[in-house]
Amino acid sequence: MRLDHLAVAAQTLDEGRAVVEDRLGLPLQPGGRHAYFGTHNLLMGLADGLYLEVIATDPEAPAPGYPRWFDLDRFHGAPRLSNWICAVDDLDTVIACHPAAGEAVDLARGDLRWRMAVPGDGVLPFDNRFPALIEWQAGGHPSARLAASGARLERLVVAHPEAGALRVELSDLSDPRVVFEPGAPGLRAEIATPHGVRVLE
Numbered sequence: 001m002r003l004d005h006l007a008v009a010a011q012t013l014d015e016g017r018a019v020v021e022d023r024l025g026l027p028l029q030p031g032g033r034h035a036y037f038g039t040h041n042l043l044m045g046l047a048d049g050l051y052l053e054v055i056a057t058d059p060e061a062p063a064p065g066y067p068r069w070f071d072l073d074r075f076h077g078a079p080r081l082s083n084w085i086c087a088v089d090d091l092d093t094v095i096a097c098h099p100a101a102g103e104a105v106d107l108a109r110g111d112l113r114w115r116m117a118v119p120g121d122g123v124l125p126f127d128n129r130f131p132a133l134i135e136w137q138a139g140g141h142p143s144a145r146l147a148a149s150g151a152r153l154e155r156l157v158v159a160h161p162e163a164g165a166l167r168v169e170l171s172d173l174s175d176p177r178v179v180f181e182p183g184a185p186g187l188r189a190e191i192a193t194p195h196g197v198r199v200l201e
Contacts, residue, residue: 001094001173004087004134005051005142006156006189008200009070010079013042016054019079020044025195026149032109033058037068045146046153046191052200054079067122070132074122081187081200083124084131084156086173091115091135098169100125101133112139127185129160130169154197155190159183 010016017028024044031041031053038061044052057072067073070083088094091104095117102119117133124130156178160166163180188201 001086001088001131001133001170003050003153003156003173003175003178004085005053006081006153006187006200007070007083007085007132008052008054008079009072009075009082010054010056011075011077012059013040013054013056016056016079017042020052020054020200023200024151024191024193024198026151026193028054029146033061034107034109035061036064036105036107037072038062038064039068039072043142043146044151045143045149046151047148048152049141049143050153051143051146052151067120069116069118069122071122071124071128081189083128084158084178084187085134086131087134087136089135091117091133094133094172097172098130098133101130104135110139112142113137125169126160126162126166129158129166129185129187131173150194152192153177153189154192155179155188157181157186157188157190159186159188161185 028042040058042054102117115135163182167180
């Protein structure tokens with residue numbers, strides 16, 4: 001299990017773009033549509049093969065008839081860092097160890113192909129502080145297609161009242177940038193940019 005990317009949820013992509021570009025002082029790049037969940041995104045490449053996405057419900061897509069990923073059906077308010085995503089080599093094996101992470105769903109955007117663990121109700125364990133799990137398949141990795149932004153993730157703080165239990169649950173993740181702290185459920189990303197360290201939360 002390894003850190004793959006971060007997701008900022010927003011009610012609209014325009015709102016998400018405005019907040020992220022203002023806070024980081026860097027432009028987002030075009031992403032695409034996710035037909036299965038009726039969502040679309042914008043992207044920003046980060047150092048070390050990571051990337052950031054802004055994701056929102058696509059107003060031009062039909063409602064899927066089942067809960068969207070990242071708990072987007074219940075999302076409201078200002079754009080915020082909502083989820084972190086970890087990549088695995090064998091999603092089925094990892095789901096067997098973490099069944100609450102959800103069931104594997106086959107997904108595509110353009111020529112990219114991947115599988116993701118998505119809970120039936122769209123809500124990840126530990127109040128959505130458990131990472132979404134992804135297995136990349138065809139088309140490579142999105143970060144390889146993104147222009148370098150000059151930004152690098154310095155630290156990701158995952159806060160939850162049961163932070164200790166969450167850390168134990170994720171013992172197969174070893175990344176010094178990911179820190180677990182007790183507190184109200186939340187995420188905080190400290191990102192080094194050409195303009196200094198900026199924060200998304």
